[in-house]
Amino acid sequence: MTAHRVDGPVLVVGCGLIGTSVALALSDLGTDVHLRDLTPATAEVAAQLGAGTVDPVDAPRIVVVAVPPASTAATVLALLEEFPTAVVTDVASVKSDIAAGVTGHPGAARYVGGHPMAGTERSGPMAAAPRLFEGRPWAVVPHADSTDDAVGRLTGLATAVGAVPMTMTPQAHDRAVALVSHVPHVVSVLTAGLLASAPRSHLDLAGPGLRDVTRVAGSETGLWLDILGSNAGEVREVLTMLRGDLDRVLDALDAGGPTLSGRLADVLDAGRAGTRRIPGKHGDRAREHAVVHVQIADRPGELSRLMTHAGESDVNIEDIRIDHEYGRPVGLVEVEVAEDRADHLVRSLTARGWSAYR
Numbered sequence: 402m403t404a405h406r407v408d409g410p411v412l413v414v415g416c417g418l419i420g421t422s423v424a425l426a427l428s429d430l431g432t433d434v435h436l437r438d439l440t441p442a443t444a445e446v447a448a449q450l451g452a453g454t455v456d457p458v459d460a461p462r463i464v465v466v467a468v469p470p471a472s473t474a475a476t477v478l479a480l481l482e483e484f485p486t487a488v489v490t491d492v493a494s495v496k497s498d499i500a501a502g503v504t505g506h507p508g509a510a511r512y513v514g515g516h517p518m519a520g521t522e523r524s525g526p527m528a529a530a531p532r533l534f535e536g537r538p539w540a541v542v543p544h545a546d547s548t549d550d551a552v553g554r555l556t557g558l559a560t561a562v563g564a565v566p567m568t569m570t571p572q573a574h575d576r577a578v579a580l581v582s583h584v585p586h587v588v589s590v591l592t593a594g595l596l597a598s599a600p601r602s603h604l605d606l607a608g609p610g611l612r613d614v615t616r617v618a619g620s621e622t623g624l625w626l627d628i629l630g631s632n633a634g635e636v637r638e639v640l641t642m643l644r645g646d647l648d649r650v651l652d653a654l655d656a657g658g659p660t661l662s663g664r665l666a667d668v669l670d671a672g673r674a675g676t677r678r679i680p681g682k683h684g685d686r687a688r689e690h691a692v693v694h695v696q697i698a699d700r701p702g703e704l705s706r707l708m709t710h711a712g713e714s715d716v717n718i719e720d721i722r723i724d725h726e727y728g729r730p731v732g733l734v735e736v737e738v739a740e741d742r743a744d745h746l747v748r749s750l751t752a753r754g755w756s757a758y759r
């Protein structure tokens with residue numbers, strides 16, 4: 402966590418996953434945080450988690466609206482009226498409709514949209530985490546009338562909770578998230594949907610790749626109905642491109658022979674190139690990473706022994722995933738390291754008695 406402070410009081414309205422995570426992060430920094438939710442018991446749960454107090458607040462400096470997208474514009478307008486000196490921001494996943502809904506209101510200058518690009522497939526305060534935003538982008542989305550002061554307060558808040566603020570227009574934001582968040586969500590859902598009626602014996606063969614692709618499909622239906630409905634035009638455009646690509650894959654499979662290999666190779670190469678363009682954590686350009694697989698016995702202490710040996714090998718671990726193999730007394734750990742260190746790590750772990758391979 403950075404050492405930045407956010408002057409309060411801050412009022413968080415909507416104490417679910419995102420609202421409570423913001424509140425926890427700010428409370429950890431010593432900010433005076435007040436909590437409110439349509440369901441008072443939810444705000445109480447957030448308070449018990451240490452996110453702040455449910456006591457009312459007279460004049461918050463910043464109000465963070467973290468309610469579902471469809472209720473966001475009306476909630477922002479009501480709060481601009483209730484607190485005439487506050488800067489009001491929100492975290493909703495789609496921005497153009499909200500900016501349009503707020504524009505023209507007498508308090509609109511004090512509103513600036515926001516969107517932390519961090520979250521999980523879970524919802525509610527119990528899923529919240531104070532470090533959820535660390536190293537993640539936070540879109541700062543002023544509308545035509547937002548004051549510099551409002552933009553500055555949101556940028557300060559995002560930075561303080563460890564996020565990387567990125568300023569953009571509502572339209573640019575909605576176009577970008579259609580590509581990097583909303584269509585990937587639809588693809589995940591469609592893939593997971595195929596599994597609903599699959600025979601158990603097929604599902605028993607599932608590996609980590611399937612879980613990677615389908616994780617976000619476990620998200621709340623109501624939230625995503627709202628998100629996709631609010632960004633329908635942009636999502637439709639990207640899905641139409643995807644449909645063209647899918648047709649090209651089908652045509653290649655029908656063609657068979659060298660035509661199949663040539664066309665599919667283009668598709669597969671484009672996919673590889675796309676993954677390399679995804680920025681790493683902290684917004685830096687993606688570095689070339691490699692995955693080293695290590696088998697570990699399913700017993701206490703093995704993972705920490707592996708980490709110690711990786712450290713002794715002088716290799717920096719970028720990411721780690723653990724996959725338990727059902728019905729087997731071993732787990733498979735995927736250790737992500739810089740490409741140019743992977744072979745060294747395999748050799749070093751093998752010399753220390755591990756079964757390690759790329």
Ligand SMILES: NC(=O)C1=CN([C@@H]2O[C@H](COP(=O)(O)OP(=O)(O)OC[C@H]3O[C@@H](n4cnc5c(N)ncnc54)[C@H](O)[C@@H]3O)[C@@H](O)[C@H]2O)C=CC1
Nearest residue numbers: 415417418419438439467468469470493494520521524525
């Ligand atoms: N779930 C995610 O990973 C992410 C969600 N977002 C955005 O954050 C916002 C909140 O999403 P989550 O925290 O996931 O939802 P959530 O379902 O965990 O929490 C929403 C909370 O808002 C409350 N609420 C609903 N209407 C309200 C109103 N009118 N006034 C006060 N409270 C109200 C609900 O009772 C609930 O506690 C949404 O706009 C979503 O688009 C943004 C980034 C990531």
Ligand SMILES: O=C(O)C(=O)Cc1ccc(O)cc1
Nearest residue numbers: 494517518519520521522617
């Ligand atoms: O779970 C994940 O990986 C997400 O990407 C969650 C998420 C959901 C909605 C957003 O608007 C932003 C992020």
